[in-house]
Amino acid sequence: MAGRKKTAVAVPMNTTTDVVPFGRGGAFIAHVVGHLAGKALPYTAPWAGAAALPPLAGWATNTMWGATPLSAGLASAALAVGGAALTGVAWKSTPAATKFGKFRRAQVSASVAAGMGWLTCATAAGPFGSPVLDGWLIGGGMFAASWNVRQIIRNGASGDTETTEENGGMAALAAAIGWEKVRVRDAKGSGKGTVQAAVQVEPGTTVEAVQGTTGRVAAALQVPPSGVIVTPDPENASRGTISLRVADLLKDGVPFAQPTALGLLPTEDIPVGLYADGEVWALNPFGAAILQHVLVMGVTGAGKSEFLRSLVAHLATRRKMTVFLVDLAKGRQTVGHIADGIDWLIQDAKEAKRMLRSLPAAIKARGDVLASEGLDQWTPDSSLNAMLVWIEEAADVADFEELEEIARKARSVGIWLGISLQRATWTNLSTDIRANLQGSICFGVDQPGDAGFCLPDSVTGAGAIPAWGSSRPGYAFATGMGIPDARWVTEVRSGLTDREELAALVAAGAPYRDPLDETTATALGQAYAQRTHRGTNRTTVGVGQPAPATHPGHSGPAPADSVHDLEDDDHMSAAEEAAEMELQEAYDEVMGSIPGDPEPDAPYASLRLEDDVPDADDDSGMEFEAPAPVGTEEARHILYVELDGWVQSGRLEFEPADLIPATTAAGRKRPWMQGELKRLMELGLLQRDGHGSYSIVQSPLQPA
Structure with a gap:
């Protein structure tokens, strides 16, 4: 009867005097006899x-x-x-x-x-x-x-000798790695390739010290280094849990999880793979208490692209959802077969900068709408779409200040920012930006220390370090985005996708995809209206109800002939290149016809076009006539016509010097032009970058 526990019987110490002494003594003797019998029975x-x-x-x-x-x-x-x-x-x-x-x-x-x-x-x-x-x-x-x-x-015995002994395997492990002040008990197998046990440390050591021995434990058990995880108990510093992955249930691959239905809202779970114990790995960024932007990291071949395809395919079947994706390196190669589900797929650096520069205005406009709707953050009750803005290798696209502002402000207005790169070092991503990327998915890395650039310290400290490089594609550790904290240290593997399957799924989701809401589309301005790629949705011609005709300044749905497949994009790119070459040749011809300055040392050699017209020399015989002055509204119209012409031709970036001819034609000088540029910025029609150039958000001649 070795398993029987000791039974403690309390002896009542009743001191009341209204009980007959012999009766009290008899009760006492009965209790003693019962206690002795209980003690002797085992x-x-x-x-x-x-x-x-x-x-x-x-x-x-x-x-x-x-x-x-x-x-x-x-x-x-x-x-x-x-x-x-x-x-x-x-x-x-x-x-x-x-x-x-x-x-x-x-x-x-x-x-x-x-x-x-x-x-x-x-x-x-x-x-x-x-x-x-x-x-x-x-x-x-x-x-x-x-x-x-x-x-x-x-x-x-003073210690839990029997408890430790009953977990013979754990006791042998403790003896092998020198856990003299660590007790392991209650080892239980899940039946799904994992074993968990409680860890209790004695005075003189800590659970953090035990975490430092996970490498020795993995070697003793002959499992991968990431197969041993020790997590502390948040309510008791002397306790923790050790999890051992003794079998890999994911090694044969994880099938892609189809959506449970078409037309779901963004707040439904997004199944993207499986945990090591066979449970579904799901994300729910829009359903979480706080929308958490995500940092995805991993070496080439670690599985980042596979995960992205799975994520985009799911979101492309949902209502009130819009996807922007920037990939300057291999956008079509990665997501070309599901591009119709992406509202704005960007493969050009200039276009990527346009999109990022237009986002702050969209964030402000969305915030105003949410405030008018009585919402502190985006929910499906809003008239706005939820948005995913995904950027591959963000350091090649925008400067840190620009990204930090977007990451800091986009969360509450329902814009989910995803940044993917190989190594999130401080040279590739500032610490301020990383602080705003509270969700993380770390695929394989070459050096264990690299995982610390992506995963929280509590995760890497527990031993959850994916230091397997590209040898285990699809395996990762994930945190945030609605994932329970206890799951952060459990390995996951993303689903394996098939190009034809995903293409068919995205095509089936077209009748359910809502176009970008008018508020956001208008705030994004010309950058969105003139986007190169336009995804399909339920208002696209041939899919749902007919789309209205639009002009280049309109931010509504795209005409049918603007939805391109891969061959159309290649054709347009070639046409654009030819147009640019023709323009460059014409520019070179004009500039070549202008002779050089015959008098480089002359007093007027340093004058610029934007400088004031100099007074005529009395002996020169030359006279200068200033343009006839015009009214303020007419002068502005001259300037606006110049800006609108650029918009109609597809040019959305300029420098102040480019407006000198229009300023001169309006009979004005440089200070007036600078004042007008400031005014247009305040109206939200222009944006100024950190290098003195401007981007046209909306043509001044287009209706707001």
Whole structure:
């Protein structure tokens, strides 16, 4: 009865005087007798067994086979061989990872051997004759007494010897790696390739120190380094949990999880893979209490693109959802087959900068709408779409200040920012930007220290470090975005995608995709209206209801012929290149016809076009006439016509010097032009970057 727990019986100390003394004494004696009986009961089992089992077994075998010498001899021989085998089984099957365990194994084996030896003799000679009877009386008493001694030692031990012993594998592990002040208990297998156990540290050590030994534990168990995770208990610094991944259930790949339905809202879970224990790995950024931007990191071939395709395919089947994606390196190669589900796919650096520069105005406009709707942050109740803005290798697209402003302000207005790159070092991504990317997915990295650029310290400290490079594509650790904290240290693997399957899924989702809401589209201005790629949705011609005709300044749905496949994009790119070459040739021809300055040292050689017209020299015989002055509105119109012409031709960036001809034609000088540029910025029609150039958000001649 080694597993029975001690029972404590409280003795009542009633001091009231209205009870008869003899009655109180009788109750006290009854309690004492009950307490002693409860204490003694666990120790009676060995005696009862020794008293009853041997004589009954000996009498039965002797009655069956002891009548004739031949049958008695054969039965005795069989029992002797069986007893030896049973003793060996008892020796091998009894855990002996500790000193107490070794004693128990010896005791169990000796008890089995003695019992089977006595039974062999009793079969031939009978159980009640001398010396068989004497052996039973003496040996049975010693057997019962030895087990009582073991029970006393076990129950009186100060440490949890039995608890540790019962987890023999964990005790052997502790002895192998030197966890002298660490107790491991309650080891349980999940049946899904993982084992978990509670960790208790004694005074003088910490759970953080145990976390530092995960490498030694993994080596002792012969599992991958990331297969041993130690997480502290947030409510008790002396406790923690150790998780061992003893089998890889994901090694044969994870199938892509189809959406449960078409037309879901953005706040529904997004299944993107499986955890190491076979549970579904799902994200829910828009359904979380706080929308958390995500940083995705991993070396080439680690599985970032596979994950992105799965994510975009799911979002492309949902209502009130819009996707912008920037990939200057291999956008079409990565997501070309699902490009129809992406509202704005950007592969040109200049266009990417236009989009990022237009986002602050869109963020402000969306914030005003949410405030008018009485919402502190975006929910499906809003008239606005949820948005995903995904940027591959962000350091090649925008400066840190620009990204930091977007990351800081976009969260509350329902714009989910995703940044993907190979190494998120401070040279590639500033710490201010990383602080605003509270979600993370870290695929394989080459150096263990690189994981710290992406994952929280609590995760890497627990041993969750994907230092396998590209050897395990799709495996990662993920945090935030609605993922429970306890799951942050569990390995995941993203689903394997098929190009034709995803293309068919995105095509099926077209009738459910909503176009970008008018507020955001208008605020994004000309950059959005003139975007190169336009995804399809339920208002695209040929898919849903007919789309209205639009002009270049309109921010509504795209005409049917503006939805391009891969071949159309290649054709347009070639046409654009030809147009640019033709323009450059014309520019070179005009500039080449202008002769050089014949007098480089002349006083007027340093004059610029934007400078004031100099006074005429009295002796020069030359006269300058200033343009006839015009009214303020007419002067502005001249300037606006110049800007609108650029918009109509697709030019959205300029420098102040480019407006000098229009300023001169309006009869104005540089200070007036600078004032007008400032005014247009305040109206939200222009944006100024950090290098003095401007971007046209909306043509001044286009209706707001």
